[in-house]
Amino acid sequence: MKQRGRKNTESSRPLLVAWAPFSPTLVEVGSLVEGRVVFLNVLFGKKLAAPLRYAYLALRTLSLLGKERPKVVLAQNPPIFLPLLLVLVKRLNGFTLIVDHHAIWSMKTIRAPLLSQGIAVLERFVAEKADSNMSPNNSWTKELRARGATDAFTYHDFIPQSARGENETKDWAPFPLPPHRFLVVAAHGGHPQELLKEEVAAISGLDGYLLVITGKREKLAHRISRLNPPSNVIYPGYLDDARYDALKGNADVALSLSTELNTVPHAIHEYLAYGIPTIVLKDSLLRSLFDGAIVEIENADPGTVRQALTRVTQDSAFRNKLRESTNRNYGQRLKMHQGEVSKLKQALTPG
DSSP states (O other): OHHHHHHHHHHTSOEEEESSSOOHHHHHHHHHHTOEEEEOOSSTTOGGGHHHHHHHHHHHHHHHHHHHOOSEEEEEESSTHHHHHHHHHHHHHTOEEEEEESSOHHHHTOOSHHHHHHHHHHHHHHHHHSSEEEESSHHHHHHHHHTTOSSEEEOOOOOOOOOOOTTOOSOOTTSOOOSOSEEEEEEOOOOTTBOHHHHHHHHHTOTTEEEEEESOHHHHHHHHHHTOOOTTEEEEESOOHHHHHHHHHHOSEEEEOBOOTTOOOHHHHHHHHTTOOEEEEOOHHHHHHHTTSSEEESOOOHHHHHHHHHHHHHOHHHHHHHHHHHHHHHHHHHHHHHHHHHHHHHHHSOO
16 A cells, blocks of 8 residues: 555656756746656767667656656657657556647758658657647647647747846956946857857947857857957856856847747747847747847848847937837736646646
């Protein structure tokens, strides 16, 4: 009887799994539903090791299922092979499966036509056989439904508004900033369609502006070094939470320039939570979500970016109007977020 009680306690807790080093979405969702979040990771990003990596992670996942015996599992895609494995074993293990489609892998990332088509077949199979499918924006949700996804719904990123800390100063040691008039920030995940070159080129022609680019060195350092950035561009690498928060707390404006398909960078949510005016390329998906709270530009030509930067930093009337729009948009997104949390909790509640 004692062993049975222990088993029931473990199985009532949702299990959230990703084959990745980290996922802010899984951490957030895990806290909302009091679930256990597990990141399984080995040789991440090493393409040649992919077959060995996926085989090893599959065995780790099966072992995890045996120990946890969950009633509900949320698995992140990509890679598609994790939710595929769980679709194949979910009936045997008796759990409900929700797939968090961070993106549709075959559309966004896979460039080889034959491989893309093969991955697309697996994605359709998983979307049909999972009990629910969630995505981070309405464009991906629409694509999932077109693939016959079961119970497809959207769960947007959301970060509550934050006031700037009283102790945040321009000297955010151990990376003291050189003299500047305006601080510009740009966080990057490393996707090749993030427009690093254009951001650096725009800042290089602006006196008094300092650009700080953040992101993991293994994905960005080589690209940035090839750009031979000027002295008013700093790349400190990946910052811990305290240093990153200090940076955002002192920022005057942010750049988030990318041509990634159906993508809403998590950094935009962070910037708007801090009240940082954020410049993006004109995009219908971003506009549908942020509705006037972002500064849209037609192209990433350095002159266009410079014009937007100077307007945001030096036109007080424009900044005030943008601040009003940002606050209004926050209220709209908060209401939407509350509805999405309700749907998410319903999907992750054991039946």
